[in-house]
Amino acid sequence: MKKLALTLITASLVVSSPSYALFGLGDKDSDTVTSLAGQLQSSSELVNSLKDQLGVSTEQAAGGAGALLAMASSQLSGASGEELSGLSSNLSGLLETAKSTGTSLDSMAAVKTAFEKLGLDSSMVEQYVPIVLDYLGDEGASSGLLSSLTSLWK
Structure with a gap:
């Protein structure tokens, strides 16, 4: 179950559609979701940057960034939380999915x-x-947000 939730979070890193669209798939085959995530993530600047600089796979780049951002989303509130979720459509899709999965990051x-x-x-x-x-x-x-994230991610 946790692997499926993490896979969904990973997929949503580059999906700007509402999170219910991913859950509406009803597909319990995580290979299909992972395949979809891999296709969509190839255009993400953040994922590509992580892949290039760290030599990790697309899934690892997106999953790692997703875990950090989901943790930040759960810990930041008020203006900082709103700023984080409003930075880009790619991040807001990830953050909405992270919140809706109930995954405890x-x-x-x-x-x-x-x-x-x-x-x-x-x-x-x-x-x-x-x-x-x-x-x-x-x-x-x-x-201010970058400072908060730096402290949070120590």
Whole structure:
């Protein structure tokens, strides 16, 4: 169940449609969802940046970024939370799906576990953070949000 939820979060990184569209598939075959995610993620600037800089697969890049952003979404509230979800349609799709799955990505320990389930060493989180922060900065994130995320993702 957790793998399916993580796969759905991964797929939504690049899907700007509402989260119910993904859940409406009704497909319990995670290979199909993973295949769809792989096709859609190829155009994502963040995913491509992670792949190029870290040498990870598309699924690992999207899943790792998704885990970090889902954790941030669960921890940030008020203006920072709204700013994060409003940065781009790609992120808002991911964040809405992350919220609706009920997956508990509410701590760095949970993020590290998600990385391990993606076949990544948990220490890779430290390599993802600056790339995701750079991406968010390029998307127009305020210095206050970037500072909050830096503290959150330590």
